[in-house]
Amino acid sequence: MATLRRLCVFCGSSIGRDPAFAEAARALGRAIADEGVALVYGGASVGLMGAVADAALAAGGEVIGVLPRSLFARELAHRGLSELRVVGSMHERKALMAELSDGFIAMPGGIGTFEELFEIWTWAQLGDHAKPCSLLNVNGFYDGLIAFLDQVVDQQLLKPRIRDMLLVERDPAALLARLAAYQAPVIDKWIAPDQR
Template sequence: MQRICVFCGSSPGYDPRFMAAATAFGEALARNGIGLVYGGASVGLMGAVADAVMAKGGDVTGVIPQALVDKEVAHHGLKDLRIVGSMHERKALMADLADGFVALPGGIGTFEELFEVWTWAQLGDILKPCALYNVAGFYDGLTAFLDSVVDKGFMKPLHRDMLIVADQAPALLDRLCAYRPPAQSKWITASER
């Protein structure tokens, strides 16, 4: 694992455990020689994870649209800050630069980014792991919902299992590094019902 793309909130959230986990995850990346690719902001969990990687001497690449630079949220302390024209360009470049993806707590942008790359992985367009860092049970409701999607026949268990979930950084990194993509098609056929 060379670089992990982290999706997370541009806000800190109300629970101080979220910021602490973002910092700890950034430190774990640097300690393991894994670079960070992220959305390029200086605020919230995004800024915390980037600052933690840099504080430990790790490599950080930020990717941010010009519109967010104009709103003064870009992290100008980065050696590698790539400014793009749109959110679409941002996501495509982040996906190209990364060897795996992790969602920390965040809002709708975090969810959208994770679901897009997970969809690509399910379709076989990318062969990179996708994961949830389930800090303080933040993703418990989502994982329960995903299990119900399997139960209702809209997702194969195999594809549900592609989404790695862990509540500790070391275990999450171990599972990302050990990931092997499944070799099965996306669609549920009549014979599988």
């Protein structure tokens, strides 16, 4: 995984109902650390965010958290990270996470996770970066979203090659291997969306 120095994980600040979510978060954190890759995430100590960070740290990995000042003040900050960067806003948080990371993984989460995933994937579509974007589809959590995205392609509102930019796996190790092997398509920033 020489090209991946840091991976960003988007996931829930809640643990979720399915125990498989936390199990997958811990497995992903360990796998990232075992590959010698640093974890970049939202900086909280709670939910799936805390689980992935704790597992990476326990496996000897480097973990960088990025947390808005408003959430730090609510005592959600993880105090045991390799590095915690406190920023002024959610916009700054996402921009810094994108800057620090060489690839992106969305685990189960809520609207914040979805928003982060779609924004970073949109930036890839626009050619603002060439970093891989992916879903860790734990216990079929994202099956409905994947089917919807395929429907959007069928309706000719999303080009198949843009849809194919979003990697999907159910197993953390398989996903990390695909991220490491990712070859970004050439995106011309000036091609009109309906021509992509």
